[in-house]
Amino acid sequence: MIKTLFTFFIIGLFSTLAMAYPKSRYKPIIDCLPFGEMAADVDPNEPPPVVQQDPELVKEESSKIQLCAMTWTPDGRTAVGLVDNGVEPAAYITLFDGESSNGLTLVLSNLTEEYATFERDGITFTLKLGLGLIETITPDLLAQREEDAIIAEEEAAEIERKRPNSLAEQLIAMQMSLPPDIDAPPLPIPMGDVEDFTREFDPNKERSEPQTETEALIQAGTDELKAAAEAGESPQDYLKRLVEHRKKEVERQQSEKKRAQEDLDAAIASGRHTEEEIEVIRRELNIDLLKRGVVPLNPVDDLSDLEQAEIDAALDAGYGD
Numbered sequence: 001m002i003k004t005l006f007t008f009f010i011i012g013l014f015s016t017l018a019m020a021y022p023k024s025r026y027k028p029i030i031d032c033l034p035f036g037e038m039a040a041d042v043d044p045n046e047p048p049p050v051v052q053q054d055p056e057l058v059k060e061e062s063s064k065i066q067l068c069a070m071t072w073t074p075d076g077r078t079a080v081g082l083v084d085n086g087v088e089p090a091a092y093i094t095l096f097d098g099e100s101s102n103g104l105t106l107v108l109s110n111l112t113e114e115y116a117t118f119e120r121d122g123i124t125f126t127l128k129l130g131l132g133l134i135e136t137i138t139p140d141l142l143a144q145r146e147e148d149a150i151i152a153e154e155e156a157a158e159i160e161r162k163r164p165n166s167l168a169e170q171l172i173a174m175q176m177s178l179p180p181d182i183d184a185p186p187l188p189i190p191m192g193d194v195e196d197f198t199r200e201f202d203p204n205k206e207r208s209e210p211q212t213e214t215e216a217l218i219q220a221g222t223d224e225l226k227a228a229a230e231a232g233e234s235p236q237d238y239l240k241r242l243v244e245h246r247k248k249e250v251e252r253q254q255s256e257k258k259r260a261q262e263d264l265d266a267a268i269a270s271g272r273h274t275e276e277e278i279e280v281i282r283r284e285l286n287i288d289l290l291k292r293g294v295v296p297l298n299p300v301d302d303l304s305d306l307e308q309a310e311i312d313a314a315l316d317a318g319y320g321d
Contacts, residue, residue, distance in 0.1 A: 053123060053124065058133070061086075061121070061123040064084065065082055065083070065086070066082060066083040067116060067128070067129055067132075068081045068083060077096050080109050081093075082116075086102065087102045097109055103120050104120045105119045107119050107124065108138075110137075114128055172242065173218045175242055175246050176221050180249055180250065180295060181250060182250065183250055184243075189236050190236075191236060225238050225239075252294075257294060260297055261297060264297070287307060290311045292314070293315055
């Protein structure tokens with residue numbers, strides 16, 4: 001009781017001092033550590049430290065246990081049968097997860113993979129039916145494995161989401177995934193089975209909405225291919241038309257950028273502008289290119305709302321033509 005009252009007194013004293021005086025006033029009291037060493041701050045997101053065990057001690061302790069049987073009980077639990085040679089006389093015992101006998105604790109078990117993890121005298125080890133000692137499997141390790149499996153599953157799902165469903169879509173992606181001012185390599189348009197070439201998306205495949213501008217372009221190209229095929233155009237002819245359209249667009253992009261660069265170079269060469277004025281001219285040229293749907297000379301990542309609205313309006317009107 002006295003110790004409890006004293007504790008409350010110290011806490012109350014600290015509270016009063018904290019309100020009445022600066023922290024430096026009662027720092028000597030804190031430095032005396034009236035409650036002992038203070039626990040270090042623990043980051044809840046930081047994984048628990050890995051306990052290093054002596055391999056020889058693990059081997060010695062695990063050799064005392066013979067894993068004999070594992071089975072499910074009617075109530076759905078896993079029963080682990082073993083011979084404990086660490087006691088005299090040797091004992092045959094059955095344990096469930098979390099249970100102990102003779103100082104031996106069954107930490108966890110997995111009947112599907114036929115292993116069980118035990119702990120005794122601070123030594124943790126895992127045995128597998130028919131194999132004996134294997135890598136120690138702890139609850140923390142299982143949690144990490146589950147997290148890694150979830151991440152791997154999500155990554156695989158994203159790859160599957162992006163994977164083209166047909167040769168036609170692959171060829172469209174080859175054209176549409178490159179920047180519009182970069183020449184694309186020749187498109188290997190096959191002259192094979194048209195039905196296989198234009199097969200529909202797998203109806204059993206779950207596809208999400210495009211998440212990037214490039215994915216949206218590929219999706220638009222694929223939809224256009226289907227519409228063209230339904231109208232009687234061969235997929236080969238559609239792809240040739242797509243290639244020709246891209247070729248003309250690349251030429252337009254490069255021509256527009258060349259003209260803008262020449263205007264910028266002329267302004268610099270004139271010597272009539274300060275560096276600040278040159279940057280204003282550069283920005284105006286880049287914004288004009290964006291209004292025409294052309295990749296700018298330099299990225300512009302600080303557009304105002306008004307500038308963005310003007311660009312969008314020009315693009316809706318048809319590249320400002």
